[in-house]
Each structure stands twice: as C-alpha cells, then as structure tokens.
Amino acid sequence: MPGEGVNKVSQAEPIRFAYWVSNLSGGQVVSDIEQSTGWSTEYNISLAQQAEKLGFEYALTATRFLGGYKAEGQHESIILTTAMLQATKKLRVIAAVLPGIWSPALLAKLAITADHLSNGRWAVNVVSGWFKDEFTAMGEPWLEHDERYRRSEEFIQVLKGLWQPDPFTFKGDFYRVNELAYKPLPIQKPHPEIFQGGNSSAARQMAARVSDWYFMNGASIDVLAAQVREVSQEAARHGRKVKFAVNAFVIARDTEAEALAVRDDIIRLADPEALDGFAKAVQQAGLATGDKLGMWAQSRKQDLVQPNDGFKTGLIGTREQITERILQLKQIGIDLVLVGVLNYDWELTQFGEQIIPLVRQAEQGDSSQQAA
16 A cells, blocks of 8 residues: 555654756756757746646745756746746746846845745745856856855845845945845745755855755755754754755656666766766855855766756655655654656656645655544
8 A cells, every 4th residue: 555664754744845946958957868848938838837726835036047968058046937927826936047147136125025935935946056168158257155144144144134124234245235125025024935955064054044945955864963063053053953865866666776777867868978077167156165065066977867966865666665754754853855857748747646746645644543
C-alpha cells in the first residue's frame, strides 16, 4: 500500500514544495538528453496554474540576462513572476534578482505593486551572482566573492527599510537612500519573504543576519544538517530564526534501477562544451572564498550536469524511496524542497499526484500518533 515503510516524522509544520520555473531554455540539465519541457511565457503560466493544483506552494524563477551553458534564451524574472501571480490564486512566486544590476530602491517599489496585485504572494530571491560575463557585458563592476555578499546584505537592508512606514535613510558602501518613504506598504507583514542562497561562510552569516529563507544546493543529509545547525545557531545569536530550502532533482520511476539509469543517461549525454564552460565559471566563483566553500566549490563535473547539485540530494528512486528521503530532510530541519525534473510535461504532475500525497500521509499519521 502507498506509504508502507515510510517513517513518521515529528515536526508540526508540513514540509513545503517549490518547483523551478522554466524561464531559461535548455531545461534543468546541461545535457543533450531528450526532454519534454518548454520555456515560453505561455508555457510557464500554464505550468504555474497546474502546479498550484498539484500542491506546490512556491515557484522559483531563475535570473539570467545572457545565454550560454544550454540557456541560450531567457525570460526576465520579475515580469514573468508578476504574470504568473496574476494567473494563479494561491501559488507564491519568488523573483530572482541580482544586486549590482537591480537597484534595491527601485525593486522595493516594484515589489509593493506586485504584492498588491497578488494579494501578498510575491517573494524575492537575492542572488549574489556567479556569472561574471553578465556584469561586465552590462557595464557593471564585478566584485569578488565576499564583497558581493556584503553588497547583497546592504541590498536586503534597504528593501526591509523601504517596506516599513517611516522615512528611511541608509548610507552604506554600496547603496544610499535619503529619507525615502513609500506608500502603499506591502500587504505581507512585516515584509515580503526574502530568500537567499550560497554555501560559503559569508553566505551563511548573511542569511543568519538578514534573510528569511536560506536556499542550499543539493548535498548529503549530513552536509545539509551541518548547514542548518550552523545557520540556526548564528541566527539565534542575532535573535532571529531562518527557514531552510534545498534544491533537489527528482527522478521517480517504478524501480530504483530505472531511476538511476535515467540519471546515468543524463550524465552520459552531457554537453561537454557547455558543461566545461559552466564548471569553470561557477567553480571559480566558489573557490574565490577564503574557506573554499562557496557554491559549487566541492562539486564534481558530473554533479554540475544538474546546475545546483540536484542529484546530490538523493531524490532518485521509487516514489516510496523519494518520500522517505523527503521525510529525512524534514527531520534535519528542511522546510521546503525545491523540485527540478527532466520532463516538466509529466514529471511535475507525477510528483504532485503520487509523492506529495505520500508525504502528507506520513505527516498525518505522525500527528495522529501524537494525539493518541
């Protein structure tokens, strides 16, 4: 029967699910394997409507301005986010933005309108940046790793300040605001949700100080648990709590062998030129930190076939195995699983119709046991 062998977990809040918005061409893998997906605006609006019916609570857009690495075409994150919000009723859509290209004062005003248009469902993912060519091509200075995170922290401080009722002044190293007050204010209180990623010490410390959510690349249970502990402890020193999300590439098949064979085919058919270029770009960014723990710094080339280390999270196998793994993630403090799939045309539906119910069944079974 469905759910047999699935351990019960004891966290009160149900784990949440997000999916990667397909606003970049090329799908979710740097591979020439056949995929059933799309990246048009119409495709993504339809996918958002389907996803919220399936039980997904969040959708995350990617931010890219230039092509390359199998993403030759891109739709801009913020405009697409607004269109998706207008076409849905419950789904929370996260717009990815790049400090240094976006002004926080401008984004804060755009966000307020988007929040009102969606009745409080707009969120932001502040991406500190790894793609140097984007910045240099647009005439923006390229900062080294820790400086990019310092800029991102100031960016978030300005957003928060401008989402409060009092006139706001900020004089930082990267941004200046002088007695600025916006009306109306966002619907969400105290402000729209702020997401942030990164693996390095600078990223973790920033999340602890200013972000609501910390996005993690895919990794083993032990590695993820260590990150959750570290950021939680640091946040507590600042009187704060942070929620945690992890990237995961999902391959669900009738047997584990079938699922692993699909993964192996994705890797075998990886585009060597695109993969080499992507690996050089992201690993340089990750290794540019003092602790050598930036995003992708520890990734093997085969891990990078799924650009955010999604294979490492281990959601590859039967539906029951994937459910078990999700419950393990919840047990270590993960609040949200960010799902990417090979075939959006049917695998997102499969996840929503077959795996989310198994997770909910296990969570409800645990609640019943506790009540008894």
